[in-house]
Amino acid sequence: MIQPLKIFSLNSTKPIQQTNNTKLPHVSFATKPDTFEKTVPQKSILAPAYVPFLGYAHDEQVRALGHIVCPCCGIEMMTQEDMHDVSKNLGCTSKEAVKTLDKYEKHMRPIEKECFNLLKGWSEEKPDANFRDLLRENKAPQLAKLQEKQNTILDTVNEISKQLSEKEQQEIQKVTDLTRKLVASDDKEIKFKRKSFIKDVEKLEPQISNKEVYAQIHQEAEKMPTSQNDVSAFVVKYSERSHKEIGERLVKLSVGTIEHIHPRSEGGRNVPGNYMLECGGCNHERQSIPLGDWVDAHPEMKENSQKYIDEVIKRINKGEMKGFSFYPEAVAKTLYHESNGKLNLKVEGIKANA
Ligand SMILES: [Zn+2]
Numbered sequence: 001m002i003q004p005l006k007i008f009s010l011n012s013t014k015p016i017q018q019t020n021n022t023k024l025p026h027v028s029f030a031t032k033p034d035t036f037e038k039t040v041p042q043k044s045i046l047a048p049a050y051v052p053f054l055g056y057a058h059d060e061q062v063r064a065l066g067h068i069v070c071p072c073c074g075i076e077m078m079t080q081e082d083m084h085d086v087s088k089n090l091g092c093t094s095k096e097a098v099k100t101l102d103k104y105e106k107h108m109r110p111i112e113k114e115c116f117n118l119l120k121g122w123s124e125e126k127p128d129a130n131f132r133d134l135l136r137e138n139k140a141p142q143l144a145k146l147q148e149k150q151n152t153i154l155d156t157v158n159e160i161s162k163q164l165s166e167k168e169q170q171e172i173q174k175v176t177d178l179t180r181k182l183v184a185s186d187d188k189e190i191k192f193k194r195k196s197f198i199k200d201v202e203k204l205e206p207q208i209s210n211k212e213v214y215a216q217i218h219q220e221a222e223k224m225p226t227s228q229n230d231v232s233a234f235v236v237k238y239s240e241r242s243h244k245e246i247g248e249r250l251v252k253l254s255v256g257t258i259e260h261i262h263p264r265s266e267g268g269r270n271v272p273g274n275y276m277l278e279c280g281g282c283n284h285e286r287q288s289i290p291l292g293d294w295v296d297a298h299p300e301m302k303e304n305s306q307k308y309i310d311e312v313i314k315r316i317n318k319g320e321m322k323g324f325s326f327y328p329e330a331v332a333k334t335l336y337h338e339s340n341g342k343l344n345l346k347v348e349g350i351k352a353n354a
Contacts, residue, residue: 059275061324062275067079073279073282074303077254077255078256079255086101092130092243093127094126097247107251107254108250111230119134119246131243131247142236143232149230151180153223154176157201157217158173158176164210168207171204197224228285253281255279256277258275258276259278265288266288272331273333276331305343312327316328
C-alpha cells in the first residue's frame with residue numbers, strides 16, 4: 001500500500017530534474033529517496049506541476065532587488081519588466097529600436113554598449129533600416145578583424161605545440177588547419193564554431209603526454225572570441241539574426257537572475273543565503289566554476305559584491321525588505337566560505353528595528 005509521503009523539506013539537498021534553463025529549487029525527501037521511488041511513479045514527482053516551490057518566496061525577495069548592481073561585474077541590472085518593455089517597443093526600424101534602447105543604455109554590459117553605439121551611429125545615416133540590415137552592411141570590416149584574431153590564436157596554439165613530440169604536434173596542426181579553413185570560409189552552412197574547436201582540442205588530451213603544455217593549448221583555445229566578449233564577433237554573429245533578436249540581445253544579459261553561490265550542480269541549496277541576484281551574463285559565464293577561482297579571474301567582484309550588500313542593507317533600513325534582515329549576513333557567510341576567504345564583506349549598519 002502506498003503510504004502518504006512527508007515530502008520536500010527545505011533542509012534536504014537532493015536535486016530534482018532541471019528543465020530548460022529554469023533553476024528549480026532544491027528539494028529533498030523526508031523519506032529516503034530510494035523508498036520514495038519505489039512507491040511513487042518517478043514521472044509524477046518530476047512533472048513541474050508537482051514540484052513544491054518551497055524556496056520560491058525567498059527567490060522572489062531576491063529577484064525583487066531589481067535595479068541593483070551585479071555583485072560580479074557591477075552593472076546596474078534590469079528587470080523582467082524592463083525586458084518586456086524592450087521586446088514590445090523595438091519596432092521595425094533602427095530609429096524606433098534606438099529610441100527604446102536608449103533608456104536602457106546605462107544597464108548594458110560593456111560589449112553590448114559598444115555594439116549599441118555602433119548601431120546608433122549607423123542608424124543616424126539610415127534611420128529606416130532595421131538592425132539586421134545595418135549589421136549586414138557593416139559586417140565586412142568586422143569579419144576581417146575577427147578572422148585576424150582567430151588566426152592569431154591558431155598561430156599561438158601551433159607555436160605552443162612545438163614543445164610536444166612531432167606526432168603530437170602534427171595532431172594539433174590537423175585541428176588548427178581545419179579550423180583555419182572554417183574561419184576563412186564564407187559558406188554560412190559550415191561556419192566556424194568556437195565550441196567545436198575547443199572540443200576538438202579536448203579530444204586530443206589523452207594523446208598528449210605533457211599535460212602542462214596541453215593546458216596551455218587549451219587555455220589559448222578558450223581565448224577564441226565570442227559575441228559576449230568581442231564586438232566583431234557580435235556583429236558577425238547577429239548579422240544573421242532578426243531585428244528583434246538583435247535588439248533584445250543588447251540588453252538580455254543585463255537582466256537579473258538568481259545565482260546559486262554554491263552551484264546547484266554541486267549540491268548548492270535553495271536557501272536565501274545561497275542566492276544572489278546576478279546579471280544573466282555573469283551567471284551564464286560562471287556556470288559551476290568554484291567561486292574562489294572565479295574571484296581570481298574577476299577581482300572586481302570584491303568591490304562589486306560589497307556594493308551589492310551595502311545596497312541591500314540600505315533597502316532593509318528603508319523597510320523595503322520585511323523579514324529579510326538576515327540576508328546580508330547569510331550571503332556574506334556563504335561568499336566567504338565558498339571563495340575560501342577571498343570575499344570578506346563587511347555587513348554593517350542594519351538597524352535593529354528593520
Ligand atoms: Zn554581471
